[in-house]
Amino acid sequence: MEVKIANGTLALVEGNITCEETDAIVNAANTRLMGGAGVDGAIHRAGGPSIMEECRKIGGCPTGQAVITTGGDLKAKYVIHTVGPIYQDGTKGEAELLKSAYLSSIKLASTKGLKSISFPAISTGAYAYPLKEAAQIALKTAMDYLREYSDIELIRFVLFGRKTYDTFREELRKLI
Ligand code: ADP
Numbered sequence: 001m002e003v004k005i006a007n008g009t010l011a012l013v014e015g016n017i018t019c020e021e022t023d024a025i026v027n028a029a030n031t032r033l034m035g036g037a038g039v040d041g042a043i044h045r046a047g048g049p050s051i052m053e054e055c056r057k058i059g060g061c062p063t064g065q066a067v068i069t070t071g072g073d074l075k076a077k078y079v080i081h082t083v084g085p086i087y088q089d090g091t092k093g094e095a096e097l098l099k100s101a102y103l104s105s106i107k108l109a110s111t112k113g114l115k116s117i118s119f120p121a122i123s124t125g126a127y128a129y130p131l132k133e134a135a136q137i138a139l140k141t142a143m144d145y146l147r148e149y150s151d152i153e154l155i156r157f158v159l160f161g162r163k164t165y166d167t168f169r170e171e172l173r174k175l176i
Pocket of ligand 1: 015043
């Protein structure tokens with residue numbers, strides 16, 4: 001599913017983010033930038049050890065913020081590592097932090113002059129964010145950015161599995 005927003009495009013696809021050819025892909029990392037499981041593990045396996053070396057030098061990333069490394073062996077030139085919140089009960093600032101993780105990533109891409117970026121569904125795996133709420137925040141943040149700024153041309157959500165894809169699609173339909 002694809003929608004035009006001002007001069008930009010927002011796309012939803014079901015798939016594996018490590019195969020993306022956008023300028024950057026986003027990793028759902030942890031604050032130490034030392035993951036292993038989920039999308040983080042997949043990105044480091046596919047991208048090779050140079051990405052982890054760069055992460056080690058950076059040292060860490062606070063929740064809601066983002067850092068950038070090169071893409072190693074990936075087709076994407078860069079990996080933007082962001083840290084989403086661990087979902088507790090929804091009263092611990094989770095929504096703001098999740099929005100901030102998306103927005104910090106987009107702004108970092110913009111600062112680097114990048115035109116296209118792919119996101120996974122941040123925080124919805126090991127960090128247990130309820131999928132529907134997470135999809136609403138992800139989509140609204142991306143749409144608001146595309147409406148306000150014209151530097152980023154393409155934001156893709158690369159969703160792992162049918163359930164995640166269907167939830168994002170349903171929520172996007174409500175927003176357009
Ligand atoms: P978090 O700790 O932020 O919850 P996870 O990696 O556990 O991060 O999960 C985030 C999302 O990434 C989940 O929807 C999970 O299914 C998805 N995911 C896992 N592997 C991949 C992949 N190769 N490409 C895209 N998404 C993936």
